[in-house]
Amino acid sequence: MEKRRVPFETDDDLAQAIWGYGPCTGLLLSLLALILLYPYFQGGIVARISLAILFLLVLLGSAFSIRGSRVALILKAAFGVLGVAMEWTAIWKQNSAMLSLAGLPYAAFLVITIGEVLDYILKRGPITSDKLHGALAGYIMLAFVWAFLYAWIERLSPGSFGPNRIDLGQPGAFFQLLYFSLTTLTTTGFGDITPMTNPARSFVMIEEFAGLFFVGVVIARLAGLYPPDDKP
Secondary structure, three states: OOOOOOOOOOHHHHHHHHHOOOHHHHHHHHHHHHHHHHHHOOOOHHHHHHHHHHHHHHHHHHHHHOOOOHHHHHHHHHHHHHHHHHHHHHHHHOOHHHHHHHHHHHHHHHHHHHHHHHHHHOOOOOOOHHHHHHHHHHHHHHHHHHHHHHHHHHHHOOOOEEOOOOOOOOOOHHHHHHHHHHHHHOOOOOOOOEEOOHHHHHHHHHHHHHHHHHHHHHHHHHHOOOOOOOOO
């Protein structure tokens, strides 16, 4: 009787698949570093430049770790260069409005990258550490996309998020929206930041659906690795 193949023969194989490293590992680490260091780099021009450099590393990590089609690469390059140029110009001129606007090409860049992540993890073959790290990185990038969108909503309609108004001209405002985006994506909902207008609530609901869809796709991919038990 032919032996049924399983994705991981031993616990060591499973551990290697989770804790190993690959091209997506650097992307995941850069995203985690950006989240952890953001609260300590909020005030002053030096801090803003440091954050810009960290996010530039995220962009470079996504460009080299997830390689899609040539069209996707060209689009990512265009959006990335535009976003970096606008961000650095906004930092130099201390223009918070332009800084919020720079989030739009960044969001487009990350959306393309998330699509490449989904395509990568859905490909046939075993789930490796690199695919697991890529899936987690894609989930975090999804939170960044919505944080950029929330910043633009707040810019267009001040007071969209509360109960205390988020002043985008103040250091740490984007980090508040990123925190809110992650709690929304994970359906944690602490309630310290809430959408105050109907347009903001609409985007929040769509983010919740997007988060559930992403997690559902990843779980379905992992579940598909394990075939049902052979019938006697």
